[in-house]
Amino acid sequence: MRIGSAKETYAADTALFDSTTQRAWTAIFAVALVAFPFVVDDYWLYLACLVAINVASTAGLNVLTGYTGLVSMGQAAFMGLGGYTVAILQIRFGSPMLLNLLAGGVVAMLAGLVVGLPSLRVKGLYLAIATIAAGVLAHFIFSHYTSLTGGTSGLTLPPAQIFGLELDDSFKLYWVIVPITALMLLGVANLFRTRIGRAFIAIRDRDISAEVLGIPLLPYKLLSFAISSFYAGVAGGMFAYFFRAVTPESFPLLMSIFFLASVIVGGMGSVLGSILGAVFMTLVPEVLKLIVGWLPLGDNAMLVLSPVRTIVFGLMIVLFLIFEPHGLAEVWRRVRRFFHLWPFKT
């Protein structure tokens, strides 16, 4: 706890931002996000949008896995459902972007409710397998329901439009994707200030005890699945608008593993962890590429160093798991604690 910021009320204790310093930093960060598109090139804008999409999906998975303790390997499939819903609505009806994204979220949410049904009976690895099965089923539907999904070739979308403005590049899409993600993060942060969020945590910590305390497991587990897959659906919709193409191969099982890794590396059961994890998993390969590019190693550097880069990335994840099992969020908290307690030693 920050020195000199003793909480005097319950509301102050549950506040999202607990000090003026924190509010000031949040405001600075928000200003930086607004200024960002004006000072960087297309490459960094592209990465910013990609990171925002991944943050949204990781935040959803963190609700399910990090806060409720239910392992899911179906996040990519839910993203796929959202992506396809958005693509179909955009192509066939040309409906407004925000409505399509909402519809994408709702379709994924309904699928999440169905996939979540076994969660009352199975947990851990068994649930993971059940969600993998959902992914396989979704892939099958994407590939074979050709009249709706375009089969293995998938669907290509026209650019999204808002008030007649075509969102056909990263700069324009940034102004939609980043605010939506920020809103979604705010939603998750607030969720855990409510009874529902605390029920999720109780289920994660000991589901039998939670039930004894009067938390009905099935509705809450299903609700967690629904929220998580809604987030994935909206993220999938943004993915569809961002890449302007969805195919069955756009949402592989590996993508679900990517999000699970983001949750673990970032920090389970932490909003900040979702952000840091998704940023880490998306940007570290790119940053490693930049570092390799700076090294004066001649023409064949890419040939020699590409595999090394992949190994370093893998190694970083393993080292994180060994030395910081609570994820990047914990590292962040330690750094903050140092400044909070300064000049005293932590």
Add this chain to the structure above:
Amino acid sequence: MITKRTLCAAAVATLASLTLSTAALAQKAKAESKEDIVLGGSIPMTGVFAFAGIGVDQGIKDYLTILNEKGGIKGRKVRYVPEDTAYKVDQSMAAFKKITSQNKVNLYYGDSTGFARTVNPELERAQSMLMTGASFAKELSDEKKYPLQFMVGPNYSEMVGILLQYIAKTKPGAKIALVYSDTEFGRDPVDAARADAQRLGLSIATEIVTPPASVDVSAEVIKLRRADPDYTIFHGYVSAPIPEFINQAKALNLKTAFMGTFWSMDNSTVMRMGPNVDGFLGVMPYRYYYDTEGKAPMLERIRKMRPEYQSTAYTQGFLSAMLLTEAARRTLEAGNELNGKNMKVALSSIRDFDTGGLIGVPLSIKGNSIPIGRIYRADFKQQKMLPASDWINLQK
């Protein structure tokens, strides 16, 4: 006394100065090569397609070395700027954005169908680039949909079309089995194959769909035995499950002849399948590295530059660079601005072009694909793919 803090400060200072000096050098090099024509590349140097990406990368580099040694294009050097993509569409797009943000790119090489599809709106918006790549998907042949892209060879449907034409000539009325992976890649030529087979009087005895790179194919081989086809065409695989099919078919004494398409036809890929692969047939749009028949000065040059065997992916990269730069050369020689549209027009003006023997016949470009190929047969004893037909041109 040297403290930890001093050491850390020294390390940070060294790193900062190194970064600044390399950045300054990079800036200087960029300024010096202002007039260079840039060929960007989203190249899969890691991931599942790295086996091809490494070859493609070397092929592009070697052709540009030859070109630049001769003075480049109208005195302008061609600079190659590749980025690794790990064969992932999001990373390929990131590479594209990075390369195009930092360079004025006119020519581009992409690594997959997914990337070609995703980058297409960007190409149309920029209007400054001509692109080719590793994908031979039929969809990319659509000039209206992909006006600034082309492929260096026949599309997958045309590859199977070349195989069927060979079959119709060798054994009229033959029975065919199609074995393909349950992927976009695998399903790509299936509809066209059915139509072509009917047109050529061939019958499709069975169609078998497998997961990509599946291992256990016993049930599928039994299905193949029941259908008893004269030819079995594989598509949508690089290697597995082709060797497994061939070995089990051999054990069951099946008389069917096995065939493959471009990405399963590299010499080293085929020979790694083992002795039972002897007689394996397939379509190849380019001459193999070791082909010595006919006049092939470019192949000789490649053999001189690289005495060890180079894959067919290498040839694909080499030829991609050749055709991209040829389009740029024709555009500049006509006095036109170097943009995507002009370069595509210039590319389409190519008639009876000599590739230096990389393709055995002069090529003319009409549309987004070059439907020329030849059937090669595996000779396991010689460890080589040997020609089994003349060059087949579907344009004729």
